[in-house]
Amino acid sequence: MTAHVPTRPGLLASVATLDEMRVALSAGVDIVDLKNPAEGALGAWAPDALSEAVALWRAAGAPGSLSATVGDHPLDPDLLRAAAERTAATGVPLVKIGFTFGDGARLPPVLDALRPLARETRLIAVLFADQAPDFAVVPQFAAAGFHGVMLDTADKAAGGLLAHMGVETLARFVATARAERLITGLAGSLKVADIAPLAALRPHYLGFRGALCAEGRTSALDPLRLAAVRDTLGGRILA
Numbered sequence: 201m202t203a204h205v206p207t208r209p210g211l212l213a214s215v216a217t218l219d220e221m222r223v224a225l226s227a228g229v230d231i232v233d234l235k236n237p238a239e240g241a242l243g244a245w246a247p248d249a250l251s252e253a254v255a256l257w258r259a260a261g262a263p264g265s266l267s268a269t270v271g272d273h274p275l276d277p278d279l280l281r282a283a284a285e286r287t288a289a290t291g292v293p294l295v296k297i298g299f300t301f302g303d304g305a306r307l308p309p310v311l312d313a314l315r316p317l318a319r320e321t322r323l324i325a326v327l328f329a330d331q332a333p334d335f336a337v338v339p340q341f342a343a344a345g346f347h348g349v350m351l352d353t354a355d356k357a358a359g360g361l362l363a364h365m366g367v368e369t370l371a372r373f374v375a376t377a378r379a380e381r382l383i384t385g386l387a388g389s390l391k392v393a394d395i396a397p398l399a400a401l402r403p404h405y406l407g408f409r410g411a412l413c414a415e416g417r418t419s420a421l422d423p424l425r426l427a428a429v430r431d432t433l434g435g436r437i438l439a
């Protein structure tokens with residue numbers, strides 16, 4: 201995966217089990233995202249399961265990329281560094297870390313704590329559209345050595361990404377991240393109908409979970425729904 205601007209977004213599919221991961225690999229998704237949806241927006245897999253997933257991904261020829269979420273944590277330097285280091289130690293190449301804001305002054309010490317890890321592992325900052333993030337923080341992630349930044353939603357019962365931010369605001373987010381040479385992603389209860397307006401903004405990837413499942417994001421991945429999202433996006437594009 202590179203920071204060039206793609207002609208269309210890749211597909212990030214969040215999976216909850218190794219069996220779901222196999223389905224996602226067979227479907228040719230661009231980023232297999234290891235996440236436990238039952239544990240919240242950024243619920244984490246156990247480290248042993250992450251290691252198994254890394255082994256499975258490598259055995260499959262390491263197609264596309266592999267990401268994992270570190271869990272939902274407050275904006276605390278020690279907690280976030282420990283969670284990110286634990287995740288990176290399993291060999292997952294992309295580590296997604298959620299940032300919840302209230303007091304912007306609390307971000308710099310957290311970024312200082314993550315800076316050493318960012319030199320060794322590709323870190324993705326996840327901001328939550330339903331928490332009205334200030335995009336002025338995006339350059340701070342770039343300066344700390346992050347690889348990418350994405351938007352998601354924290355409260356999955358409160359509507360999808362486009363219910364919280366209009367297309368113009370999202371375009372500003374993508375442009376801000378792109379100017380910092382960060383990989384960009386958009387997610388948050390996205391549906392097939394959201395793909396066209398969001399793809400037009402040219403983020404690097406769109407992230408999905410709920411739309412891939414028959415009965416909500418904590419139910420099992422449905423291969424047919426996954427195929428429908430993949431086909432609407434147009435197949436794999438990220439190397």
Ligand SMILES: O=C[C@H](O)COP(=O)(O)O
Binds near residue numbers: 390
């Ligand atoms: O990283 C992407 C998320 O897993 C998206 O989940 P969602 O589509 O259920 O909001």
